[in-house]
Amino acid sequence: MKFFIDTANLKEIQEAQDLGVLDGVTTNPSLMAKEGISGKNNILKHYKAICAIVDGDVSAEVIATDYEGMIREGEELAELDEKIVVKIPMIKDGVKALRYFSEKGIKTNCTLIFSAGQALLAAKAGASYVSPFIGRLDDISYDGIQLIEQIRTIFDNYGFDTEILAASVRHPIHILKCAEIGADVMTGPLSAITALLKHPLTDLGLEKFLADYAKTNK
Ligand code: G3P
Numbered sequence: 001m002k003f004f005i006d007t008a009n010l011k012e013i014q015e016a017q018d019l020g021v022l023d024g025v026t027t028n029p030s031l032m033a034k035e036g037i038s039g040k041n042n043i044l045k046h047y048k049a050i051c052a053i054v055d056g057d058v059s060a061e062v063i064a065t066d067y068e069g070m071i072r073e074g075e076e077l078a079e080l081d082e083k084i085v086v087k088i089p090m091i092k093d094g095v096k097a098l099r100y101f102s103e104k105g106i107k108t109n110c111t112l113i114f115s116a117g118q119a120l121l122a123a124k125a126g127a128s129y130v131s132p133f134i135g136r137l138d139d140i141s142y143d144g145i146q147l148i149e150q151i152r153t154i155f156d157n158y159g160f161d162t163e164i165l166a167a168s169v170r171h172p173i174h175i176l177k178c179a180e181i182g183a184d185v186m187t188g189p190l191s192a193i194t195a196l197l198k199h200p201l202t203d204l205g206l207e208k209f210l211a212d213y214a215k216t217n218k
Pocket of ligand 1: 006026027028133135136167168169187
C-alpha cells in the first residue's frame with residue numbers, strides 16, 4: 001500500500017519524506033487555506049514547492065465546478081510538474097472532465113467519494129485514483145472501511161486500473177484496516193503515520209537493552 005500525506009504543510013511533507021516511507025501528497029483547498037496560501041500565483045508556487053520535496057504524485061484540486069473551468073484549471077495545474085495529479089470533485093461535470101483528462105493522459109484523482117456507485121462511475125470515466133473519505137463517513141455513523149471493501153470488490157470484479165486512495169484517514173487503525181482490505185493508497189496526517197511506529201513494549205524493551213549494556217560497559 002502506498003503512503004500519501006494529506007497536508008499542504010511543507011515541514012510535515014519534508015518530515016514524512018525524510019522518514020523514507022512517503023509515496024505522494026494530497027492537498028485540498030481547505031488544507032491550502034490552513035497554511036495561509038491564497039491567490040493563484042502563490043497557490044501554483046506552493047504546488048511547485050511540494051513537488052520539489054516529494055518523490056511521487058501530488059494531488060492539486062481544481063476550484064471550478066463547470067466542465068470548461070475544470071479543464072482550464074486542470075491543464076494549468078498539470079503543466080506545473082509531471083508529478084501533479086488533477087483532483088476533480090465527484091459531480092456531473094467532474095465525471096466528464098475525468099474522461100477528458102484520461103484521454104489526454106493526464107492523471108486524475110476523483111475526490112469527495114462517499115458511495116461505491118460514485119467510485120464505479122469515476123473508474124468508468126477513467127480516473128487514475130478515487131478518494132473515498134472514510135473518516136467523514138465514520139463521523140456520521142456510516143462505516144468508511146466497509147466502503148473501501150465494497151469498492152475493492154467492484155474494481156477487482158472488472159479489473160479496473162483505477163487505484164483506491166483511502167482518504168480522510170484519521171488514525172493508525174484506519175491505515176491497518178485499509179492495508180488488510182487492499183486499498184492501493186492511503187492518505188492521512190503525519191500523526192497517523194508516525195503513530196504506526198509506537199508500541200509500549202518496544203520502548204520498555206529498548207530501555208532494558210540499554211540499561212543492561214550500561215551495566216556491563218562502564
Ligand atoms: O484530502 C481529503 C481528505 O483526506 C480530507 O480529510 O480529515 O478533512 O476529513 P478530513
